[in-house]
Amino acid sequence: MMARVLSRLAPLLACLGLLAIWQAGSLMLNTESFPTAIEAVRAVPSILGDRESVINILDSLRRMAIAFAAALLFAIPLGLMMGRSRLVASFFNPLLMITYPVPKAALMPIIMLWLGVGDLAKMLVIFLGVSLPVIYHSFQGAKAVEEKMLWSGAAMGLSAPQRMIRIVLPAALPEILTGCRTGLVLALITMVTSEMIARQSGAGNILFNALDMGQYDTVYAMIIIIGAMGIGLDAAFEKLRSRLVRWSEPGFDIPLSFA
Amino acid sequence: MNARALTSEVLLGIIPIALAVALWQAISSFGYAPVTLLPPPGLVFSRLAQQLGTSNFQHEIASTLFRLFAGFSIAVILGVGIGLAAATNPVVNAVVRPIVRVLAPLPKVALYPALLLLLGFGHESKITLVAADALFPILLSTYYGASMVEQKLIWSAMAAGTPRRQILFKVVLPAAVPSILTGCRIGLVISCIVVFLAEMISSTDGLGHMLVTAARTFQAVDMFVPLITISLLGLILNGLLQGLRSYLLRGFPEV
Numbered sequence: 001m002m003a004r005v006l007s008r009l010a011p012l013l014a015c016l017g018l019l020a021i022w023q024a025g026s027l028m029l030n031t032e033s034f035p036t037a038i039e040a041v042r043a044v045p046s047i048l049g050d051r052e053s054v055i056n057i058l059d060s061l062r063r064m065a066i067a068f069a070a071a072l073l074f075a076i077p078l079g080l081m082m083g084r085s086r087l088v089a090s091f092f093n094p095l096l097m098i099t100y101p102v103p104k105a106a107l108m109p110i111i112m113l114w115l116g117v118g119d120l121a122k123m124l125v126i127f128l129g130v131s132l133p134v135i136y137h138s139f140q141g142a143k144a145v146e147e148k149m150l151w152s153g154a155a156m157g158l159s160a161p162q163r164m165i166r167i168v169l170p171a172a173l174p175e176i177l178t179g180c181r182t183g184l185v186l187a188l189i190t191m192v193t194s195e196m197i198a199r200q201s202g203a204g205n206i207l208f209n210a211l212d213m214g215q216y217d218t219v220y221a222m223i224i225i226i227g228a229m230g231i232g233l234d235a236a237f238e239k240l241r242s243r244l245v246r247w248s249e250p251g252f253d254i255p256l257s258f259a
Numbered sequence: 260m261n262a263r264a265l266t267s268e269v270l271l272g273i274i275p276i277a278l279a280v281a282l283w284q285a286i287s288s289f290g291y292a293p294v295t296l297l298p299p300p301g302l303v304f305s306r307l308a309q310q311l312g313t314s315n316f317q318h319e320i321a322s323t324l325f326r327l328f329a330g331f332s333i334a335v336i337l338g339v340g341i342g343l344a345a346a347t348n349p350v351v352n353a354v355v356r357p358i359v360r361v362l363a364p365l366p367k368v369a370l371y372p373a374l375l376l377l378l379g380f381g382h383e384s385k386i387t388l389v390a391a392d393a394l395f396p397i398l399l400s401t402y403y404g405a406s407m408v409e410q411k412l413i414w415s416a417m418a419a420g421t422p423r424r425q426i427l428f429k430v431v432l433p434a435a436v437p438s439i440l441t442g443c444r445i446g447l448v449i450s451c452i453v454v455f456l457a458e459m460i461s462s463t464d465g466l467g468h469m470l471v472t473a474a475r476t477f478q479a480v481d482m483f484v485p486l487i488t489i490s491l492l493g494l495i496l497n498g499l500l501q502g503l504r505s506y507l508l509r510g511f512p513e514v
Binding site for chain 2 (some may be wrong): 010013014015016017029033034086087091092093094095097098099100101102103104105106107108110113114115127185188191192193196197207208210211216219220222223226229230231233234235257
């Protein structure tokens, strides 16, 4: 019982520990550009209390959610098809390989030339960033599905699309969700960077504008807010994941890949 | 798989890339997009070839590569070290695990402004960011690789008289190598992405900086060149790592 409580509290303790290290570090360095943790935490409510900032941050999250959903709808079917068909896999693999090391947010300036600085450009960039890991993990998951299950399905008269939805999709689900989790963090990263490049609105914009104007409290407070969003979204997704695939082997509680 | 099947697979894979380039060419040559927005592929690649010969461009690539390798090496050393320690020592594990759990999903790019303020605009802040981003996949895959080592292997080694201290290096580390290399591969791709982004945010040299300068002056051709270069660099580095992998794992059963 005690151990369980402790393991539940461990991430919280880790947060507090990190904040304490920060506090000690800033007290030791004592420079203006590195405020203490307490000062930064104190600046958080003033950002969250500001109407405009909240609208900006919610705007960012809305873009991220739409792009994330669109990427899942596109990437999961593609990944599953690649996993089940060698032809499809060898068709798309090289293309994915050359696009993998390209920073998606770096496409922002070019996409902005075509689509302007609006929502569409930012959502497209997030979409691209999320798609790759989700495709990759769905591909791996679908490839590992046991042939015997598919044969039994076929013997029982399931058509190919039915087999895909009723056998391959559930069997690959744990792996797909791992990809989605990676994709979620990436969506957040791409969101921040895209807004930093197209300085117009959003959480990334607040962060980097504050940096340019030398409002160091705001910089660190925004880092805390964005960091908390990452940790919160990841924890929420992990809850959902463990519900959806309770039957699968107890997965790792930390996402394995972060590509 | 025989060689012929492999060749046909490679050929099949070239099709979508060729199609993409053809589409790109068609869009620009039929005038759907002005050259200022989408320069034709021939122009971009000849520009790339021309740039590759200039010492200026080589200098940019060199500084990007330097940061990439420095950050990646730090991430490998720390990741493998901490991962092994956490997998073999329960006390370390109890400390590291919650910290990793909190830090891994943190968007590291958001830390970059803080790194800039603390470490300045030079190499240090970028290398730190690359290391911070590449660290976690390497650490986690080392950890899982090392904690999945078959107990039988350890018992056999102990039965054969291997001292406890040496088991880590003679059994656990080699057995975890495939997993570590997978982590390194992911970390390498991330390093490519992150170094470029960091250079875009604040830099005076490097490929990312080239892109930003080109974007400021609306030189579309020069915007494509660094992007293609980083993609090629990623491919080359990935190939090198793949080579290292097949060299290191030559005795391992196929996974």
